[in-house]
Amino acid sequence: MTKTSNSPGFGFANILKLMRYMTFPKMLFSFALILSLLNTGASLIVPLFTRNLVDKLSLDSLEPSVIYFLIGAFIVQAVSSGLSHYMLSYVGQRMVAGLRSRLWEKVLSLPLSYFDQNRSGEPVSRITQDTSVVMNLVTQHLISFFTNIISIIGAVSILFFLDWQMTLIIVIVTPFALLIVQPLGRRMYRISKKTQQEMASLTSDLNQVVSEIRLVKASNxxxxxxxxxxxxxxxxxxxxxxxxxxxxxxxxxMTLIMMAVMVIIIGYGGYRVASGALSAGDLVAFILYVFQIVVPFSQFASFFTQLQKVHGASERLIEMMNMSEEVKQEGREIPHSADRSILFDHVRFAYNGEEEEGVLKDITFTIPERKVTAIVGPSGSGKTTIFSLLERFYSPQEGTILYGGRSIADFSLKAWREQIGYVSQESPLLAGTIRENITYGLERSVALEEVEEAARMANAHEFIAQLPRGYDTEVGERGMKLSGGQRQRIAIARAILRNPRILLLDEATSSLDSASEHEVQKALQALMENRTTVVIAHRLSTIVGADQIIVLEYGKVTGAGTHDQLFATHSLYRELARKQFQTSGSFT
Structure with a gap:
């Protein structure tokens, strides 16, 4: 039966599942395991040499070969221990680095709906905190656990050979210790799982507050x-x-149990030496072997504690790796046919997929090829959702979006998004240089001349050239070292450099002053020429000359036409136009 989160078990099954996502250096691991076994073997030989050494000393007939063998065993033990520790640490680091790479790739492949439902700190905590727990088990505990078992089995076997009666005491005590370890292990699993969840929440909260520190301070x-x-x-x-x-x-x-065993062994062993049943060397060897059982056995507590932590962490990691990704299949080529218009065909969409009405309610309209289509309507009517569907951030629950007569879901996601240039109101920038932000997402090498030309078209080159480091100026986290208008122009330059077939403009000039807006509008007009352009408009003055205006109200298309047609026939559009243009007297 598959274990659930309420059944902690030992967690080995989850670790084996995680192994599929790790880079596993088999040869190095095998060599490290051999060295660990060699170290264990040398440690088992040392007490036997010690026994001979004690017995011969008592007979006053010390042989140099015994000392040489003892020194050799110590050297082999030290060298093999050091090398195996380094190799196992390397193997663990390599495995976890591979797992973190796979997790990061997975996070980038998750659909936008995942990030709508989970805070950004959640996947970050999975990649950093949970993988660290796994790494600690691999590098510090896992191999030592198996070598400790070998050490215990070997030591117990030799102890039975030396004196089976004293060895029987150890064998009888061990099951009682395990009866205590098991319930404590289950409790540790529950605690560690809640600890990791709380750590993820803390990471998420701190990330959110630090990223919005300006809002925090401005709001006291x-x-x-x-x-x-x-x-x-x-x-x-x-x-x-x-x-x-x-x-x-x-x-x-665990220490109490083992110390009690030691006291019994020493007392009973001393009695057997006195009675002549054991030699002094046998007792010394017996005590050394008991230590080789006590030390590994005491380490089992730490191992099982860490194992329960890994069990909880691995459950979350496997859950993330099993999440559905964005479909990135190699789909059809983007059509080069004469008609490359976009058709929303009876599209219905709700963000949680369960609302009866949804954000978009059975909408149908066409975005003509190489024309400018503007979308207007009250806040919350679904304008931005249309952009999200065009970008394939989400898929409609009903209906189809067609491009050149084919569903956009049939195209390779990468190839489809390469067709689109998107400029939003927020103008998001990443920490880095201005040049890196303008060329962001382009896989080809871009010459500085191309970057400068795109910046000129976006009316950004002049202010960039005045900066101390020009295009190598750092913009700061989220571009906070630049003004809103400057960020907007860099975002426009990025869209220009992509040279897309389809332009999505979410009021792209909203953050510009009048002079800059005039220049950028001219640049956008040149960029929009012979391209399919969709504009979300809040200021109707910017889309009066659009080839088509779509009016959205509460997720439904209630009008479509030119500015003049809608002003004459559509009451909501006429009301919006009068409110916005009444001070200038420029409406029809």
């Missing part, structure tokens, strides 16, 4: 965010305290 919300952060930190502390409590019970208990 430092006290509120301080309180929220401290609450999260205290919750994390509470789970950490519970984890420490379990460990505080588990580790001393």
């Amino acid at each position: 919300a430092e006290t509120k965010e301080k309180s929220n952060g401290i609450h999260r930190i205290e919750e994390l502390f509470r789970f950490g305290r519970k984890e420490a409590t379990v460990q505080a019970v588990l580790a001393p208990f």
Whole structure:
């Protein structure tokens, strides 16, 4: 039966599943395992040499070969231990680096709906925190667990050979210790899982506050965010305290059991030496072998604690790796036919997929090829949703979007998005240089001359040239070192450089002053020539000359035509036009 989140088990199944997503250096791992076994073998030989050494010393007949063998065993043990530790650490780091790469690739492949439902800190925590837990198990615990088992089996076997009666005491005590470890392990699993969830929430909260620190300070919300952060930190502390409590019970208990065994062994062994049943060397060797059982056995507590943490972390990692991705199949080629218009054919869409009405309600309209289509309507009518569907951030629940007579879902996602240039109101920029932001997303090498030409067309070259480092100027996180108008012009330059077939403009000049807007409008007019252009318009003055204006009201198309046609026939459009143009007297 498959284990659920309520059944912690030992977690090995999840670790094996994760192995599929890791880069596994088999040869290096095998060599490291051999060295670990060599180290274990050398450690098992040392007590036997020690026994001979003690017995011969007592007989006053020390042989140099015994000392040489003992020194050799110590050297082999030290060298093999150091090399195996380095190699296993390398293997663990390499495996987790591969897993993190796969997770990052997965995050970038997830549909936008995932990010609508999950805060940005969630996947970040998976990639950083959860993988670190897995790495700690691989590099510090996993191999030592198996070598410790070999060490215990070897030591117990030799102990039975030396004195089966004393060995039987150890064998009888062990099951009682395991009965205590199992319930504590289950509790540790539940605690560690909640700890990782709380860590993810804390990471998400901190990321959000830091990324919006200007809003926090402008709103005098430092006290509120301080309180929220401290609450999260205290919750994390509470789970950490519970984890420490379990460990505080588990580790001393294991030590107590083993120390009790040691006392019994030494007392009973001393009696058997006195009676002549054992030699002094046998007792010394027996005690050394008991230590080789006690130390690994005490490490099992730490191993099972870490294993329960990995169990919870691996569940979340596997869940993420199994999430559905954006469809990036190699679809049909983008058509080069004469007709490349876009048709929304009875499209219905709701963001959660369950609303009866949805954001868009059975809309049908055509965006003619190489024409300018403007979309107007009240806030919340679905204008931005149309752009999201065109970008294939989402898929409609009903209906189809056609391009050149073919569904856009049939095209390769990468090839389709290469056809689109998108300039939004927010003008998002990434931390980096101005040049990197203008060329962002282009896989080809772009000469500085091309970047400058695109910037000139977007009326951005002049202000960029005046900056101390020009196109190599750092824009800061989210472009905060630049003004809103400057960010907008860089975003327009980025769209110009892509040379797209389809332009999506979400009021692209909204952040510009009058002089800059005039220049950029001229640049956009040149860019829109012979391209299919869709404009979301909030200011009707910017789309009066559009070839077609679509009026959206509450997710329905209620009108389509030119400015003059809609002004004459559509009451909502006429009302909007009068409100916006009444001061200038420029409406028809």
